[in-house]
Every structure is written in structure tokens, then in C-alpha cells.
Amino acid sequence: MDKRLLAILAAIGASAIYGLNHTIAKGVMPAHIEAFGFIMLRVLGASILFWLLSPFAPKEKIDKKDYPRMLGCAVFGMCINMLFFFKGLSLSTPINSSVIITLSPVMVLILASFILKEKITLIKGIGIALGLSGALALVLFSADSVSNAPNIxxxxxxxxxxxxxxxxxxxIVKPLTKKYHAITLMKWLFLMGVILNLPVTYSEFTAVDWLNLPFDAIWRMAFVVAGTxxxxYLLNIYALKQLSASTISVFIYLQPLIAIIYAVLVGADHLTTIKVAAGLMVFVGVYLVSFKKTKTRA
Structure with missing residues (x-):
């Protein structure tokens, strides 16, 4: 099979897993595991898997001057990021999470304008305003609570x-990706993530009745660790060998589509007028930001 086609399939596969994750992870909280306990399971499981894989990757030594940046990456990428997502997922709905998660490219643009001094054009500014407005609409005008979503x-x-x-x-991780192999980065970042998350997640992690978990909970947890x-990450690494980063970033739009279809089919969530309207604002906003960036590069 053509390598480019395989890369496209890998990128689609990664986005599909992310899309399914919103509902699958939601289904196990809080009945069998609380949000913060789930984070410890996730970072610990991934850390073990990446360290098991590390003997097959190039042997690299981390430069001492890079440790502060790596710590920052672990704090924002493996700690704050995951804690707020899973806690939010335990309080809100799969469709809301899948829509708002597409704001990441908008956030990158805003941060890059401050940190990297990238210029925000009028089109990008409109895109940022639309995207953030859609997300805020979901925050301000969603129902206060529904079944299994106590504080939307x-x-x-x-x-x-x-x-x-x-x-x-x-x-902040971008300079490190140019300097170190992906497996080298991931094994250290996830190990740091385990240490950083331990004080917050320990009590909920140890409160899980691990020996008496039903199969429905076990396969969902395994999916989040081994899949999500x-x-x-491995699928995206493979895709990057054949496709550009900008091409792969387009696949983020598959996540809410897959998440919404799956959530509605299994009865985990339902569409409302506010979700559709706010979702369209987010999608258009992210599109304007991404479209302008791609045009400039071309």
C-alpha cells in the first residue's frame, strides 16, 4: 500500500480514537474511578509503555539546560492539561468537550503572538473572536446539569x-522536538507527569476497587491508556513521516464529528440548538485561523 495513504489512514485513526475517547472515558467516571484518579492511571500507564518501548529508540542524553523547559512541558502538557480535561469531562458532556477541544489551534496562535511575536492579522483576529465566542456560549448558555453531567x-x-x-x-515543546527523538521526550515527560500528578491524584487512584472492576470499566480504562x-501518539509520529504538520492538523476537525456521532448513537449525549450554533462558531473561527496560516506558508 502507498506510504502516503498509510500515513493518511494513521492520522484518521488517531483522530478517530480521540473522538471516541470523549464518550468512552466519560462512561467510566465517576462510577468506577474519579477524574483525577483516571489521570494517574493514564500518565502511569503511558509512562510504562513508553519506557518499555525506549530500548528500540536511539539512546539520547538530555542536556541539563533543557530540563527547565521539559519540566514546563510536563506541567502544562501532562498535568494541568489532563487534569482540567478529565475533571471537565466528569462535569460536562462529550459533545461539549469535543467542540471546545478544537480551540487548541486558536490558543496556540494567541500564545505565539505573545511568546514568538507572531503577527495576528485581521482574519486571524476575527477567527479568534468567533472561536472564543462559541466556547463562551457553551459555558454561559448550556443547561446547568443533566444526567451524569452535574455542572456543565x-x-x-x-x-x-x-x-x-x-x-x-x-x-514550548517545539524546540525540544527538533532536538530529541519522540520516544526520548515522551518517556521523560510522562515520568515527570507521574511525579507532578501524584499529590493531586493519589487519593482518588488508591480509592479505586481495582480487584472488583467490571469488564466494561476495564476495557474503557485500557482504551484511554493504550489507545488515547x-x-x-505513535500513529501521529508515523503520519508525520509522510505528511506535513499543517496537513495533519486538519484532522482535528474529525474529532468533534466522530465524537458527536458516537455520543448520539450510544445515547451518551444529544444535540441542542446552542450546541450546534456554538459549535459552528468554534469551527469557523478555527478555520479562519488555520486557513490564513496555511495561505501564508504557501
């Missing part, structure tokens, strides 16, 4: 913080 506005606000944290992580956290 607070959960949606946490998704925005999650997108901001992940966007900052993408900005580990496999998606």
Missing part, C-alpha cells in the same frame, strides 16, 4: 483552560 458550565470552562494549557505546551494516550 464549570466543566466547559475547564475545557477552555485545558485548551489553553495544551496550546502553551505545544509552543499511547497509540495516538
Amino acid at each position: 458550565p464549570l466543566g466547559n470552562l475547564m475545557f477552555i483552560i485545558n485548551a489553553f494549557s495544551y496550546g502553551f505546551y505545544l509552543v 494516550t499511547f497509540s495516538t
Whole structure:
């Protein structure tokens, strides 16, 4: 099979896993594991998998001057980012999370304008305004609560913080990706993530009745660790060998589509007028930001 086609399939596969994750992870909280306990399971499981894989990657020594940046990456990419996403998911709905998560490119642009001094054009400014307005609409005008979503506005606000944290992580991790192999970075960042998350997540992690978990909870947890956290990264790495980063970034639009279809089909969430309207504002805003960036590069 053509390598480019395989790369496209890998990128689609990664986005599909992310899309399914919104509902699958939601289904296990809080009945079997609380949000913060889930984060410890996620970073610990991924850390173990990446360290098991590390003997097959090039042996690299981390430069001492890079440790502060790596710590920052772990704080924003493996700690704040994950804690706010899963806590938000336990409070809100899968459709809201899948829509707001697409704000990450907008957050990257805002942060890049401050940190990297990139210019924000009029089109980009309109895109930022639309995207943030759509996200805020979900926070301000969603129902206060529904079944298995006890505080939707607070959960949606946490998704925005999650997108901001992940966007900052993408900005500060970029120099490291040019210097070190992906496996080298991931094994150290996730190990740091385990240490950083331990004080916050320990009590909820140890409160889980691990020996008596039903199969429905086990496969969902395994999916989040092996699928959402580990496999998606490897799929994206493979895709990057054949496709440009800008091409792969387009696949983020598949996440809410897959998440909404799956959530509605299994009855985990439902569409409302506010979700559709706010979602369109977010999508158009992100499109304007991404479109202008692609045009400039061309």
C-alpha cells in the first residue's frame, strides 16, 4: 500500500480514537474511578509503555539546560492539561468537550503572538473572536446539569483552560522536538507527569476497587491508556513521516464529528440548538485561523 495513504489512514485513526475517547472515558467516571484518579492511571500507564518501548529508540542524553523547559512541558502538557480535561469531562458532556477541544489551534496562535511575536492579522483576529465566542456560549448558555453531567458550565470552562494549557505546551515543546527523538521526550515527560500528578491524584487512584472492576470499566480504562494516550501518539509520529504538520492538523476537525456521532448513537449525549450554533462558531473561527496560516506558508 502507498506510504502516503498509510500515513493518511494513521492520522484518521488517531483522530478517530480521540473522538471516541470523549464518550468512552466519560462512561467510566465517576462510577468506577474519579477524574483525577483516571489521570494517574493514564500518565502511569503511558509512562510504562513508553519506557518499555525506549530500548528500540536511539539512546539520547538530555542536556541539563533543557530540563527547565521539559519540566514546563510536563506541567502544562501532562498535568494541568489532563487534569482540567478529565475533571471537565466528569462535569460536562462529550459533545461539549469535543467542540471546545478544537480551540487548541486558536490558543496556540494567541500564545505565539505573545511568546514568538507572531503577527495576528485581521482574519486571524476575527477567527479568534468567533472561536472564543462559541466556547463562551457553551459555558454561559448550556443547561446547568443533566444526567451524569452535574455542572456543565464549570466543566466547559475547564475545557477552555485545558485548551489553553495544551496550546502553551505545544509552543514550548517545539524546540525540544527538533532536538530529541519522540520516544526520548515522551518517556521523560510522562515520568515527570507521574511525579507532578501524584499529590493531586493519589487519593482518588488508591480509592479505586481495582480487584472488583467490571469488564466494561476495564476495557474503557485500557482504551484511554493504550489507545488515547499511547497509540495516538505513535500513529501521529508515523503520519508525520509522510505528511506535513499543517496537513495533519486538519484532522482535528474529525474529532468533534466522530465524537458527536458516537455520543448520539450510544445515547451518551444529544444535540441542542446552542450546541450546534456554538459549535459552528468554534469551527469557523478555527478555520479562519488555520486557513490564513496555511495561505501564508504557501
